[in-house]
Amino acid sequence: MYGxxxxxxxxxxxxxxxxxxxxxxxxRIKAGTVAVCDTGLKEVLNTxxxxxxxxxxxxxxxxxxxxxxxxxxxxxxxxxxxxxxxEGRFLGKLVLTFDGATDFxxxxxxxxxxDHLDLAQFYRKPLFDRFGRNVGEKVSFCQF
Numbered sequence: 001m002y003g004x005x006x007x008x009x010x011x012x013x014x015x016x017x018x019x020x021x022x023x024x025x026x027x028r029i030k031a032g033t034v035a036v037c038d039t040g041l042k043e044v045l046n047t048x049x050x051x052x053x054x055x056x057x058x059x060x061x062x063x064x065x066x067x068x069x070x071x072x073x074x075x076x077x078x079x080x081x082x083x084x085x086x087e088g089r090f091l092g093k094l095v096l097t098f099d100g101a102t103d104f105x106x107x108x109x110x111x112x113x114x115d116h117l118d119l120a121q122f123y124r125k126p127l128f129d130r131f132g133r134n135v136g137e138k139v140s141f142c143q144f
Contacts, residue, residue, distance in 0.1 A: 005094045007039040012096040013086075015103040016066045018056035018073070030056070031106040032068050034082055036089065045085065048076030049107070083108050090114045098123075 018032040036045040051073040058070050086109065095116040097103055104111040111118075124136035 009092070010039050010094045010096065011044065011090065012037050013090075013100060013103055014098070015106050016068075017102070017106050018051055018066065018068060019062070020051075020056050022055065026102075026105065029102060029106050031079070031082070031103070032056075032066055032073050032076075034086070034103075034107060036086070044089070047082060048073050049079050049082055050074065050076035079107060 014035050015031040016033045017029050020028045020030055022028075030051065031049045032051060033048050034045060035043065035047075037043050053070045053074055056068070056073075058068060063069060086107065091114075093115070095114050097111075097116055097118050097120075099120040100116055100118050101111045104114075104116075126134050127137035129135050
């Protein structure tokens with residue numbers, strides 16, 4: 001399936017996230033930045049997503065991971081504008097991600113609406129269940 005794509009039809013997507021204070025569960029994870037590059041590693045989008053000061057969690061731990069402080073995202077683009085741009089760019093293309101379901105949902109998109117290859121499926125660390133079977137555990141880039 002993936003051999004059918006031309007180089008111009010493939011993009012990579014990555015987001016840095018914030019956790020909104022007013023929401024619970026997975027709905028609280030929103031994009032703080034969105035980056036897209038093509039197969040030549042040319043950046044085709046790199047933007048902040050607007051989040052108002054005080055609406056997302058900032059502490060020593062989160063700042064070490066995403067680098068955002070209280071005012072980092074107030075001058076970002078509206079989430080709906082970023083979503084519309086990505087929808088147009090990704091239609092009929094292959095999107096490469098690493099644990100991309102979170103990236104898609106953090107900008108209000110559903111990964112199942114796009115042809116995508118999630119590279120995280122190939123990277124698992126050993127995790128054994130109570131019967132001694134290796135069921136594997138997803139890893140993130142933070143764990144490499």
